[in-house]
Amino acid sequence: DAKTTQPPSMDCAEGRAANLPCNHSTISGNEYVYWYRQIHSQGPQYIIHGLKNNETNEMASLIITEDRKSSTLILPHATLRDTAVYYCIVRVPGTNAGKSTFGDGTTLTVKP
């Protein structure tokens, strides 16, 4: 799996957009980008994934650069409940999803 690099922490004002970057410069052509988050005292929660096109769902948007070497998770209107650790993972879909490497992630703190 390609290695990812994320900033250790970020702050965001409530109601504003939170933009969380992830660098995956060694990503290979068949690897997808997945985002998860872990709210305190809970298990990780799937947010979104993509290959090369931008994706949007009810939780967030995922912007992947054209060269696919980086991506940004966007929470359009952050709330206090979005305070969590956000993990960016890169891997090939298929078996052995459990072997997804969870790095240190980004701790997002949403402030009133």
Place this chain on the structure above:
Amino acid sequence: SAVISQKPSRDICQRGTSLTIQCQVDSQVTMMFWYRQQPGQSLTLIATANQGSEATYESGFVIDKFPISRPNLTFSTLTVSNMSPEDSSIYLCSIQQSGNLNIQYFGAGTRLSVL
């Protein structure tokens, strides 16, 4: 999405004892995974539990310390044996969604403290 129930949610145990953690899923899944999350750290995969075969352990984890059962497609247990304070962690059960999307779902975790 799948619903994953873990028991117990937390426990405080004495050194040298063992604790069995249960993971129940509301649908049949082929692959289940057990993770450890030490205080302030990220997740580390302990093993993959496949129904009908022995669990596959990651480097640094052994069956004698973390025996796993997988009696059917909706249930698994992880036992933390002969515990020491260094085993104090959150233990998480996870499954892979069927199909090829590679999306994982996690239980809420078991918070273990060893005295």
